[in-house]
Amino acid sequence: MAANQNGSTADGSRHDAPGIAVIIATYNRSHLIGETLDSVLAQTRPADELIVVNDGSTDDTAAVLRRYGDRIRIITQRNGGKSSALNCAIPQSRSRNVCIFDDDDIMLPNNLATHLQELQAHPEVGFTYCLNHVFDDTTPPDAVDKTPVKALPDVSAPRFFNWILESPFLPTPMQGMLIRRTCLEQVGLFDVELTRSQDRDMVMRLARRFRARRIPHALWALREHSGRRGPGFDGHNADERYAAWMAHKQHVFTKLRESVDIAEYVPRDIADTLVAKPRAIERYGYLQRGVIMAIHGLHECALTDLDTYLDLRDIDKHATSQAEQMLISKLAYLQAPDLALPTVYYRAIGHRCRTHPAIAPPLLRGLYWSARRDLWCKRDPHSLRMSLRRLAVIALGACHQK
Template identity: 30%
Template sequence: MPNKELQVAVIIPTHNRRGTVERAVASVLAQTRPAREVIVVDDGSTDGTAEALEQEFGRRIRVLRQEHRGVSAARNVGIAASSAALIGLLDSDDIWLPAKLARQVAFLSEGNWHICQTEESWIRNGKRVNPGFKHAKPSGWILEPSLTMCLISPSCVLFRRSLWQECGPFDVSLPACEDFDLWLRVAGRYPVGLLPNVLVEKYGGHADQLSRRIIGLDLYRIYALKKTVDEATLAPADHRLARTALHDRVRLYAQGCLKRGKPEEAARVWELLGA
């Protein structure tokens, strides 16, 4: 049996993705190093997701059902229901390669990381694409580059429960950029390790992706940055960096509002900044 301190709970939130969540779950069950817990949180699906999972996988996984409350609430519920010392997240449209857990758990343990992630391959509309240079994942203290772009991928991450207890949960008030918000809190307190191996296949291009359905993603990024600026535990230098990033993003957002003839929205976001 694996060391209890290195046992993993895998949390998979899903909403009306019966066609892909079975593939995601199968990729976890095919790991060369088994997870202790595999928990799927069915976030109010109406396509028979829960029934299909229970029929296909039985007691090898736990399926929790809730009313449709969004991905943040689903992840929070799944993590709260788990008990393993390490937590891995997997989006229901992505998959893990078979050695993902074995290699990542070893990497986290040997480096004494509180959180680490792997590299990933991107598949868009069925075709493999190369991530742009700006999406390159850094390692170590990554708060500064993370202020302008989300650089931690949920399906690639593994973290200790102690980190979650300090930095979590996901903010259920954010319909998007909830991961950006959490990772900023994490990056201000802990270095983030990077296992430089592609161990996740990330699928995109489908119509139900949050990034395609949510209008105003820039505004939610501003909310996340504002929370980071208000974070009392940031070091003074990190606080200055966060304030500068928030100011720059607000300025760009307000300029866009003015160009689109929305001066009230521009004024509102400047007021949020306190300028």
């Protein structure tokens, strides 16, 4: 059922019913979906709508869903992926607030009540997000609130968008959010080209335009399991998920690079301090975008942005500011061994140190921090060796032409 521009659905009903719609897309999770639905139905503040999209499941998911009778609304479609399933359900829901939940996770009983209370108390906020527990298949559903909690910092509003962009993994999964419908209507539906990272894409679009509010409590639990991921036409096993996720994430950030103005990469509080300085916002913006591209594995884009920054620096002759030095350090900082960029990237930034020696100290400092972190945290020795190897590559690149 499609929504018209005036907010009405095709049958004339309006998207203005008070309360919460919980929407779940599911595919071949008959062994898990029941625990998820039970947790949603056990809320202290019940959902006004619980819509489940059976995305062409070939197991007995349909039979499991029928057991819930009229307590849930079932939409059945041909297998099209999570984005397609959610795009089908969102326009058909009527509540003012939307929670998009996964078919293998668990809601804690006070989840919806807490989120709704925060949204109602803060009309300036577009969506709320919260902490979560992490559990595996050895944990019974009634014990998930005893498992470890994934901590989240309370990021200020001017820095929130950049925090989302710089995070290697999405720090605010949609299962832990409650979103005003008006915000979803303004940013548009999910990208159907994505079979992974569709949540990352949507959260970035929301964070770009609306304020978020953190709830400092764990209100849901993320299940870690070895089952298959993705739709039937593009599925993969748990041990293949990193490669699939990385490819889709890079699609998301390539699209972002093409659509977001360079000034938007500068946090608003920093932009206020730079507005009187010629080219300062441009310089910071290109460096910040380069850092984001490097973090997400797009090393050629990162180098292009670094070159643009260096050209601008040559034009205006202003020294590298302390804030810029911090960003340059991040270009070389290793978040984790499996997120490391290829050696050719570190050699390339090493070469740039020859013509722009001012960037060498912060680049080397970034790798020094990586190595120090690995020593302090007693991480896998491979991570430390990788930091030291990259450090040597940058140093040699700064001394020798290709």
